[in-house]
Amino acid sequence: MDIPYSPRKNALIGALPMEEWLRLISHLEPVVMQLGDVLYEPDQVLRYAYFPVNSIVSLLYVMTNGASAEIAVIGNEGMVGTPIILGSQHSSCRAVIQSAGYGFRIKANLLRQEFKTRPTIASLLLRYTQALITQITQTAVCNRHCVLEKQLCRWLLLSLDRLECSELIMTQELIANMLGVRREGVTEAAGKLQKEGLISYSRGHIEILDRTGLELKSCECYQVVRKEYEQLFPPRAF
Amino acid sequence: MDIPYSPRKNALIGALPMEEWLRLISHLEPVVMQLGDVLYEPDQVLRYAYFPVNSIVSLLYVMTNGASAEIAVIGNEGMVGTPIILGSQHSSCRAVIQSAGYGFRIKANLLRQEFKTRPTIASLLLRYTQALITQITQTAVCNRHCVLEKQLCRWLLLSLDRLECSELIMTQELIANMLGVRREGVTEAAGKLQKEGLISYSRGHIEILDRTGLELKSCECYQVVRKEYEQLFPPRAF
DNA sequence: TAGCTACTGTGCGGTATCCCACATAAGGTG
DNA sequence: CACCTTATGTGGGATACCGCACAGTAGCTA
Structure with a gap:
């Protein structure tokens, strides 16, 4: 299947140096992401990581009584599946398509392999993880006070x-x-x-x-998150 | 200064194989952690990571209007300073001693070095980071619904x-x-x-x-967090 | 065009928490 | 022991959000 976007429209993939990008490209598989599709269920083994290009994925926590809360939102600035690189088999959240579009995915074990052997990729994904943590943090604060x-x-x-x-x-x-x-x-x-x-x-x-x-x-929570993502990709490099 | 505890009373350090532990020991410096002491302020460069042994540290986010919210709590199961290994210079939260006691600290650049060169240490700290993310996630959910x-x-x-x-x-x-x-x-x-x-x-x-x-x-939030930390240190090893 | 479904608007009583203003009490200090 | 600071208890009015019930309406489908 072809999709009318390059993987490099995803900012994480786009931030990779040419060499790393050429390595990665063969592992990336285009995917159509349809509204409401569920990428991950809690406690289910993560088989792929996803790189949205023009779609949005929500990390949604669902309580036992059915109440739900969005923890973070991931688009073309990021990756769905950070637990894979952090060494976990599962996500505690459901990952659900909030806005339809396209994306690319990579098998979990291939991503793990790249993460272990390519410092440039590892460093980028870890910095992204930090930005994601900031977003989750801000969600917690916002839920409390705004x-x-x-x-x-x-x-x-x-x-x-x-x-x-x-x-x-x-x-x-x-x-x-x-x-x-x-x-x-x-x-x-x-x-x-x-x-x-x-x-x-x-x-x-x-x-x-x-x-x-x-x-x-x-509320101020938006700007905090936004700034964190902005400094994730410093203007200098690439 | 001597303190009446071994660094290995911290579960992360205690989980290291002997070889890694022997490497790390010379980098660890004992610290007295006094109630109310502030380890990190937001946007301040992180100079140390901390491993509490019998003290508790809160990650506290403070809004511009002064309202605050605890994001996570870290004790002898963890480390204060995950942004260091994730490649960030600062934390968006204040880290404050919530319960006095002892701990150990390591210089940020030494930790970075260990993280880059020792896969065992890296893997352990990344798994811990995942557990911390789960705790932050649960804080967000709990703030919303409980x-x-x-x-x-x-x-x-x-x-x-x-x-x-x-x-x-x-x-x-x-x-x-x-x-x-x-x-x-x-x-x-x-x-x-x-x-x-x-x-x-x-x-x-x-x-x-x-x-x-x-x-x-x-609420269920407690058990979720607890289970995540329990499976961080699988019974098999050490 | 009729009908149906999905989405949006509105009102009402209930509750958790907030904000403010004190009252009470415990424990350290002179 | 008296005093003073700090911690805790209490009450009353305001507010944000909930839960429920139902009304209105847009747009699809037959």
Whole structure:
């Protein structure tokens, strides 16, 4: 199968020096990522790591009573499957496609092999892991202290950063699942944002109209995460 | 300075094969860890990694408005300073001594060196990092969905697991800072637990009377974290 | 075009937590 | 022992979010 994107559109893969990239390319397999597809279930052995190029993956923790909360969101800046390089067989989260698109995957044992033998790759993936930890940390803080409306702004911005366009295909119900709140709460918060002209939505389509306005309305948690990812790929190299 | 504990009382160091341990020992420097001491401030270069033996360190995120939330707690099962091995110069959290005691530290660049050249050490520290990620993840989930009383149980249990005794030196005010809630909320929740005979406290001393009862009252988040750390050190080896 | 389904809007009572203002008490210090 | 600081207890009003019930509506499908 061919997909109309190069793996190098994923920032991690794109950040590799030519030599490493040429090694890796034969291991990468294109995948279509469809809305709602589940890449990982908790306690299931991880067979692949995924590199989204224009899709978004959510790490979603589901409690025994069914309540859920998004822990992190991963797009073309990252990789799904950090437990593989950290030496774990499984993820404690479900990994689910939040926005459809394309990506590439690599077999877990091949990735492990590359990680062990290629310091450049290892170093890059570890720095990415640190950025992911920062995102999870910020999720914890935000869950504790930020009101829903601000959290929604943060969530929209994080998602937007991982897409090319300004439209999200996403119902309020699904956003509520991600944020771990009621659907009605999202309706109310989104209604406010719409009244203020920041977004416009209808039946599963959300259009961001005023990105700067959203950033102003968002809690500080968004900027913290964003900065961490920015310094992941320093302007100097490659 | 001598301290009355061996570094091997720290589970990570204790899990090293003899050869690695002998290499590492000369790099380890004993430290007294006093209540309230700050090991790291955000955005400050990390000079050391710390291995507590009978002390507890909290990773505390502080927002610009002063609100705070504990992200993870680290005791003799772990290491403070994972960003060092992940290739970051700083931590986004403050690391503060939550319970006084002893520990050992190693210079950041020496740790980096060991991490790069000794696969056994690298593998162990990476597995630990995964367990820490699980703890942070669970903090995020718990902050979202669990009521204060259950969170308090979880917090007490996590702290207790990292100490030898059943007494915590800790005011309700400090616990409130950790959990990111009001002091009065902690007073109320702790009062309930005391009425039920699970704990007994007075002016900064908390005694756990019924550990099993606390586990039953706690949310599932505690068990998830605990299991992750248990499987970090598989019974087979050493 | 009719009908159905999925998505969104709204209202109401309940609860956990917050914010603020004190009251009480324990234990160290002079 | 008296005092003072620090820790804990309590109450009242405000707020954010929940849970539930149901109404309205957009867009697909037959």
